[in-house]
Amino acid sequence: MPVFLCLNELSCTSNAHEREINQAMAAFVELLRQCRRWRKDVSLISASPLATLDLAPGYPISQWMGSPRNRDRWRFLRLMQNKAPFSSVLSGTEGEVEYRLGESRTDGIGTAHLIDGLAVSLPLEERWNREWILPRRSALEETEDGLLRLRVEEVAVRHASAIEHLTVHEKWAKATGLADIRTGQALWDSRADFFPRLRFLGRVEEDLRTLHHYWLAPVKGLLLGLDASLNAWNTREFPEPDWHTRVTPESETRRRLCGFTDLDGTTRVFDLHARMTPNDGRLHFRLCREDGTAVIAYIGRKIQN
Known part of the structure; x- marks a missing residue:
C-alpha cells in the first residue's frame, strides 16, 4: 500500500x-x-x-x-x-x-x-x-x-x-503497508518501496522466497530497522550508523564463510550481520559509506562450514 x-x-x-x-x-x-x-x-x-x-x-x-x-x-x-x-x-x-x-x-x-x-x-x-x-x-x-x-x-x-x-x-x-506483506516473495517484490537505503544481491530473492514463515515478521522488522539506521547515519562523522537492532561482525575464523559476489561482480566479505529468532537466523550485509546505504547478501540460517 x-x-x-x-x-x-x-x-x-x-x-x-x-x-x-x-x-x-x-x-x-x-x-x-x-x-x-x-x-x-x-x-x-x-x-x-x-x-x-x-x-x-x-x-x-x-x-x-x-x-x-x-x-x-x-x-x-x-x-x-x-x-x-x-x-x-x-x-x-x-x-x-x-x-x-x-x-x-x-x-x-x-x-x-x-x-x-x-x-x-x-x-x-x-x-x-x-x-x-x-x-x-x-x-x-x-x-x-x-x-x-x-x-x-x-x-x-x-x-x-x-x-x-x-x-x-x-x-x-515507513511501515505503512508492510503488515500486509504475507510472503517472502512479496517482500522481495516490494523491497524498493519499503527500504530505499537497502540494496539486495539477486541471490536474496531465493532466500526470501524460501524463507521460513516464522521468520517473515522478524526479517521485515530487521530490514525496517536497518533502513531507519542508515537514513539517520552521518557518514562524515561516524564509521557506522547508530543501529536500531543488534549488529555485529563475524569473527576472523568465520569471515571466510561470508564471501558473496557483489552487485558489480566483485567478491566481497559481508560479515556484518543481524539475528532473527526463533533458531539461528542471520541477515548478512555490508555498508557502503560512500552513499550511506547497505547491500544485503544473505538471509537464512547461520552460515555453516
Whole structure:
C-alpha cells in the first residue's frame, strides 16, 4: 500500500505576497522530497489537478511554475501527483461525511483521515505549524433501530507543513503497508518501496522466497530497522550508523564463510550481520559509506562450514 500525501487546500487561501508564496513552495517541495526519501511509492493527492491550482487568491500555480527557478520543482510535483488521482475520497460520500476546520470545509484533510494518509500544507500561516490537525467530522450513522443520526466528533489527522513535523510520522510512513506483506516473495517484490537505503544481491530473492514463515515478521522488522539506521547515519562523522537492532561482525575464523559476489561482480566479505529468532537466523550485509546505504547478501540460517 503506498503512502498518500493529501494537499490541504485551505493552506492555499492566505493573502501572502508573491515572495512569501515562492519561499513557501520551495519549503513545500523539500517536505515532499523528504517523504520521497522514506518511500518510493509516495503519491500526492489534490482536490483538483495541480495545473489548475491557485496557491493564493489571484496567484495561480501557472504563474509560479513559469519561473525558470521553479521548473525542476514543478517537474517533481508532477512526479509526486498520483498517477490515477481521485479528486477526493469525499466525492463519493456526499451528504454522508464532512470535515470542517472552523467554518471551512476541508476535503484534503478529510481525505487524509479517511485513507490513513498525511495531510500536507503550504507553510503560509501559523495555524499549519503543527504535526496534527483536529478537524470536526460529521457523519451519518445507522442506529440499532435502523434510524440514521448525525454524529459529530473531533478527529486527529497526521499533518506536516515543515520537515521537522515529519519526525513524529516517519515510523508510520515507513511501515505503512508492510503488515500486509504475507510472503517472502512479496517482500522481495516490494523491497524498493519499503527500504530505499537497502540494496539486495539477486541471490536474496531465493532466500526470501524460501524463507521460513516464522521468520517473515522478524526479517521485515530487521530490514525496517536497518533502513531507519542508515537514513539517520552521518557518514562524515561516524564509521557506522547508530543501529536500531543488534549488529555485529563475524569473527576472523568465520569471515571466510561470508564471501558473496557483489552487485558489480566483485567478491566481497559481508560479515556484518543481524539475528532473527526463533533458531539461528542471520541477515548478512555490508555498508557502503560512500552513499550511506547497505547491500544485503544473505538471509537464512547461520552460515555453516
